[in-house]
Amino acid sequence: MDTTLATFEQDVINASMLAPVLVDFWAPWCGPCKSLGPMLEKLETEAAGKWKLVKVNVDENHELAAHFQVRSIPHVIAFADGQPVDQFIGVLPEGQLREFLDRLVPQGAPAARIEAQTALAEGRRDDAYDLLQAALAYDPGFDDARMDRIELLLEDNRIDEARNEVELLSPKTTQGIDARFNAIKTRLDAVDAAADLPPTDALEARVAGNPDDLEARFDLANAFIARRKYAQALEHLLAIVQRDRAFRDDIGRKTMLSVFDLAAHQPELVAQWRRKLSASLY
DSSP, rough: BBTTTTTTTIIIIGGGTOOOEEEEETTTOOOOHHHHHHHHHHHHHHTTTTEEEEEEEEETTTTHHHHOOOSSSSEEEETTTTTTEEEESOOHHHHHHHHHHHHOOOOOHHHHHHHHHHHHHTTOOOOOHHHHHHHHHHOOOHHHHHHHHHHHEEEEEEEEHHHHHTTSOOHHHHHHHHHHHHHHHHHHHHHHHHHHSOOHHHHHHHHOTTTTTTHHHHHHHHHHHOOOOOHHHHHHHHHHHOOOOOOOOOOOHHHHHHHHTTTTHHHTHHHHHHHHHHHHHH
C-alpha cells in the first residue's frame, strides 16, 4: 500500500505492533526502484501476512523523506514494535533480501501469533484458534498469544474455556499490572456477578427511583458488561465517577478503563467515553 504523512502512523507505526513493516522510499523516475519494488512485492505475497510492505513516494512526501533522512533511493526502512529497527539503501539481490527478512520476521510462536492475527482480520476465526494453539504449543508460556485466545473465547461466549485458559497464564501477567489481563478479569468477574444479580429491569427501576444508588448502578454495569453492552455499562460507571470517586476505591473509573480495553474493537465508542471520563475528572 502507499502511505502519506497523514496515514503513516496508522499504516506503519501501529501496524508494526502486530507484524514487521518494510517502508520502501521510492520515486517514479528512479530506475533501481523499478527493480526493487517488484521483488519486495513478490516476497510480501510469499510471506502471507508475516510482514507488510508500505511504499512512500518521496516526490509527494518530502516531510517523511526528510524526517527519515532519505537522501538516496531506493531506501528501505524496517519497523517493528513501532520503531525503525533496520534499513538498507539501493537494490539487494533476492538472496540478500531474504536474509534481511529472515532477521526481521519472527519465527516459531511469535510467527504463529502473527498468522493468527492475519486470519482473524480476514474473518477466519477457526484458523485463528488453530494458529494460536500452535503458538502455545511452541511456547506454553507465551501469555500474549494465550490472552489473544482468551479474548476470542470471550467474544464467542465460551466462558468456561476462557476460564481454563486464564488458569494457565503466568503469575507475571496475573499478578502484575497488565491492562489486557485486567480487562479479561473484568469481563469474567462481571459474568460471575451477573449470575447472582436481580433482573436488569429491576436494577434499572432501582436506579430510576434513586439515581445515587451506586451499588445498583455498579450491579447494572456488571450486567451490561457480561452481555457486552459496553455503552450502557459505561453510562452507569461514569455516573459513579461523577457522584463519588471514593466509592469502592474508585471502582467506577478503574472499571471504565478495563471496559475501554474490552471494547477496543469499537474505537469510536471508546474515544467518546474517554472524552467524557476526562471531562468528568478534569
